[in-house]
Amino acid sequence: MKSSLNGASWVRQMFEEGEVMKRVYGEENVFDFSLGNPNLEPPESLKKALKALADRPIPGMHRYMQNSGYSETRKAIAEYLKEESGLSFEEKHVVMTVGAAGGLNIVLKAILDEGDEVIVPSPYFMEFRFYIENSGGRMRLVDTREDFSLNLSEIEKAIGVKTKAILINSPNNPTGAVYDQGSLEKLGELLKKKSQELGKTLYLITDEAYRRIVFDQIRLPIAFHHYPHTIRVTSHSKDLSLAGERIGYIAVSPLCEEADELISAIIFALRTLGFVNAPALMQRLVAPLQRNSVNIGEYEEKRNLFYSALTSFGYDVVKPQGAFYLFPKALIEDDLAFVKELQLKRILTVPGRGFGKPGYFRIAYAVDKKVIEAALPGFREVAEKHSTGKK
Amino acid sequence: MKSSLNGASWVRQMFEEGEVMKRVYGEENVFDFSLGNPNLEPPESLKKALKALADRPIPGMHRYMQNSGYSETRKAIAEYLKEESGLSFEEKHVVMTVGAAGGLNIVLKAILDEGDEVIVPSPYFMEFRFYIENSGGRMRLVDTREDFSLNLSEIEKAIGVKTKAILINSPNNPTGAVYDQGSLEKLGELLKKKSQELGKTLYLITDEAYRRIVFDQIRLPIAFHHYPHTIRVTSHSKDLSLAGERIGYIAVSPLCEEADELISAIIFALRTLGFVNAPALMQRLVAPLQRNSVNIGEYEEKRNLFYSALTSFGYDVVKPQGAFYLFPKALIEDDLAFVKELQLKRILTVPGRGFGKPGYFRIAYAVDKKVIEAALPGFREVAEKHSTGKK
Numbered sequence: 163m164k165s166s167l168n169g170a171s172w173v174r175q176m177f178e179e180g181e182v183m184k185r186v187y188g189e190e191n192v193f194d195f196s197l198g199n200p201n202l203e204p205p206e207s208l209k210k211a212l213k214a215l216a217d218r219p220i221p222g223m224h225r226y227m228q229n230s231g232y233s234e235t236r237k238a239i240a241e242y243l244k245e246e247s248g249l250s251f252e253e254k255h256v257v258m259t260v261g262a263a264g265g266l267n268i269v270l271k272a273i274l275d276e277g278d279e280v281i282v283p284s285p286y287f288m289e290f291r292f293y294i295e296n297s298g299g300r301m302r303l304v305d306t307r308e309d310f311s312l313n314l315s316e317i318e319k320a321i322g323v324k325t326k327a328i329l330i331n332s333p334n335n336p337t338g339a340v341y342d343q344g345s346l347e348k349l350g351e352l353l354k355k356k357s358q359e360l361g362k363t364l365y366l367i368t369d370e371a372y373r374r375i376v377f378d379q380i381r382l383p384i385a386f387h388h389y390p391h392t393i394r395v396t397s398h399s400k401d402l403s404l405a406g407e408r409i410g411y412i413a414v415s416p417l418c419e420e421a422d423e424l425i426s427a428i429i430f431a432l433r434t435l436g437f438v439n440a441p442a443l444m445q446r447l448v449a450p451l452q453r454n455s456v457n458i459g460e461y462e463e464k465r466n467l468f469y470s471a472l473t474s475f476g477y478d479v480v481k482p483q484g485a486f487y488l489f490p491k492a493l494i495e496d497d498l499a500f501v502k503e504l505q506l507k508r509i510l511t512v513p514g515r516g517f518g519k520p521g522y523f524r525i526a527y528a529v530d531k532k533v534i535e536a537a538l539p540g541f542r543e544v545a546e547k548h549s550t551g552k553k
Numbered sequence: 554m555k556s557s558l559n560g561a562s563w564v565r566q567m568f569e570e571g572e573v574m575k576r577v578y579g580e581e582n583v584f585d586f587s588l589g590n591p592n593l594e595p596p597e598s599l600k601k602a603l604k605a606l607a608d609r610p611i612p613g614m615h616r617y618m619q620n621s622g623y624s625e626t627r628k629a630i631a632e633y634l635k636e637e638s639g640l641s642f643e644e645k646h647v648v649m650t651v652g653a654a655g656g657l658n659i660v661l662k663a664i665l666d667e668g669d670e671v672i673v674p675s676p677y678f679m680e681f682r683f684y685i686e687n688s689g690g691r692m693r694l695v696d697t698r699e700d701f702s703l704n705l706s707e708i709e710k711a712i713g714v715k716t717k718a719i720l721i722n723s724p725n726n727p728t729g730a731v732y733d734q735g736s737l738e739k740l741g742e743l744l745k746k747k748s749q750e751l752g753k754t755l756y757l758i759t760d761e762a763y764r765r766i767v768f769d770q771i772r773l774p775i776a777f778h779h780y781p782h783t784i785r786v787t788s789h790s791k792d793l794s795l796a797g798e799r800i801g802y803i804a805v806s807p808l809c810e811e812a813d814e815l816i817s818a819i820i821f822a823l824r825t826l827g828f829v830n831a832p833a834l835m836q837r838l839v840a841p842l843q844r845n846s847v848n849i850g851e852y853e854e855k856r857n858l859f860y861s862a863l864t865s866f867g868y869d870v871v872k873p874q875g876a877f878y879l880f881p882k883a884l885i886e887d888d889l890a891f892v893k894e895l896q897l898k899r900i901l902t903v904p905g906r907g908f909g910k911p912g913y914f915r916i917a918y919a920v921d922k923k924v925i926e927a928a929l930p931g932f933r934e935v936a937e938k939h940s941t942g943k944k
Contacts, residue, residue, distance in 0.1 A: 225796055296825065435683075436680075437799070
């Protein structure tokens with residue numbers, strides 16, 4: 163355990179350095195793009211639902227329920243998933259969790275045996291490594307293409323006898339990339355072929371925490387359509403801005419063979435890992451809000467503003483189609499040194515090495531628009547310095 | 554994972570069989586003592602605090618905070634612990650958790666290396682085994698005495714080079730036993746001596762989820778006074794009747810050497826096991842309620858009623874001084890067969906083998922008084938049957 167402390171995430175380190183800087187320079191003078199902490203308030207519908215419950219508490223509403231969560235909540239989510247996918251989701255396919263992070267740990271505990279490998283496209287959310295290793299698994303990174311799309315031939319090469327699952331995250335943290343329908347189709351075909359070749363079931367785990375946050379009117383493909391052994395893990399941290407409340411769910415595809423056994427293992431892991439159940443009050447609040455979300459247009463506006471400005475300053479950025487991250491190339495090779503340069507302008511970002519991609523840096527822009535506007539001159543000055551240097 | 558499913562707890566199995574029986578016989582005709590699910594409503598002060606927050610939401614109150622929890626909540630708890638113990642607890646010694654179950658998993662992850670042993674007095678809360686094994690540890694059970702008090706000479710024999718910690722739970726689930734001051738003093742002495750002999754720090758982990766629920770005006774001893782390397786894990790599931798909300802905390806003794814390093818490891822485990830932080834809203838609600846609790850007198854009244862009746866029917870029961878459990882001897886050797894006999898009277902209990910103690914059974918009496926009253930004839934009939942049989 164002691165040695166793992168050195169691996170503690172760059173995100174949290176930057177976030178905490180930022181807290182110190184804010185005390186020194188004043189909060190309004192530090193431009194904090196370190197942590198993906200949604201700045202939008204939950205929708206009014208959630209506030210109203212909370213007020214209604216507080217005004218007229220339901221007897222027993224804070225007690226234990228079954229480990230998998232309230233029946234009504236799971237039914238409401240199953241209904242939504244059925245509508246979205248056309249597949250026959252039922253209550254039993256949905257398990258309420260302590261956020262997506264809790265959900266991922268549970269799914270991995272349920273499916274992994276010691277030494278099993280989980281393939282993760284890189285750049286990747288750095289906590290995945292710990293989640294996989296917590297259950298005795300090993301993470302196998304596979305680089306994405308230059309535009310951060312899935313590299314299917316590399317994924318194919320990485321699949322071997324020890325592979326148990328592939329864990330994808332789309333829209334992606336840290337890149338904002340969205341995997342398109344074609345790539346999910348091909349991924350599904352590949353997993354079917356390899357499952358057959360290897361004589362065992364490979365799982366597709368989709369971390370869809372940012373599912374609702376997509377731009378340019380694109381429709382996110384539905385992984386359930388392309389591979390039967392798909393397990394979706396998601397949360398309401400971003401779509402309802404409830405990150406601190408730890409409320410999410412796992413949905414197992416009704417097409418999954420041995421779905422019942424898998425779900426039993428998931429519920430067992432939920433219980434014995436000490437989650438016990440998802441927070442009761444939040445389960446009630448999110449049940450009727452499956453079709454609600456914060457105003458995604460605000461995130462799109464911020465992406466447009468930030469992306470246009472950075473490209474005009476000469477930054478090399480793949481235009482993200484979702485989430486609330488930008489992942490530009492650093493203007494010098496050493497991403498950590500570059501992040502430190504930005505820090506001198508009181509701009510907090512995270513070096514790409516924290517996501518398995520040195521030479522890049524991550525900007526989390528779920529902040530007030532005025533923070534972005536105030537930070538842009540700093541980004542320009544740093545860009546100008548390096549452009550002069552190159553001439 | 555598949556094989557572990559067979560170990561799934563008897564408590565949940567009985568609880569779920571009970572749900573089926575309730576559908577068949579009607580809820581009021583099934584006397585469910587299977588799950589320790591507090592029936593009392595949270596105190597009025599909590600309801601008021603929830604209403605105040607719902608009426609006037611604080612901007613950002615559902616966002617991420619630091620992993621260890623809100624500063625104000627941790628300060629309030631540290632203040633309370635300081636008052637209780639006279640020790641110099643500060644904010645940094647308190648880490649907010651997703652219930653006590655989450656807290657225990659985190660502490661064990663933070664201190665255990667593969668193969669380390671954790672001593673657990675038996676009978677014991679059966680989830681401990683999973684919690685310990687989740688972090689690569691091994692549980693070593695040590696029987697308590699006939700009256701369920703700590704057997705210190707057996708604990709001494711069990712401590713060896715692989716021992717890393719002892720995990721005690723007082724007031725105890727399943728027995729309701731409370732470890733007295735004398736036994737904690739001796740345990741502290743033993744751990745000091747053994748730590749020195751072994752040349753390493755042994756930890757005392759105290760699961761104090763039932764700390765506030767004690768009877769007969771006894772004062773629960775404070776483990777922090779008797780051993781410096783003490784880590785308290787607790788929750789507000791029982792004292793504030795918030796079991797479904799998953800809100801608890803870890804408190805590391807200020808006297809613990811290397812406290813800062815230990816706390817860092819605890820926060821790292823909290824984050825990477827996927828808990829991330831304790832639910833935000835509940836953190837706010839419990840902060841000012843550290844000196845509040847449900848009416849403990851109601852539990853004491855139920856204990857008195859149940860204990861007197863059972864002993865008058867001829868059951869052999871150690872009188873519990875806390876929690877809300879009775880742990881009588883079964884009237885036949887086979888505790889599972891005995892539990893089935895009670896089930897025929899529509900009384901749901903849990904066989905002692907679920908707690909490492911065959912030949913006994915557990916009654917969880919955090920239920921309405923009228924459920925206890927309605928169940929007593931069934932307990933009497935079963936007792937009479939066996940007493941006739943013996944003549």
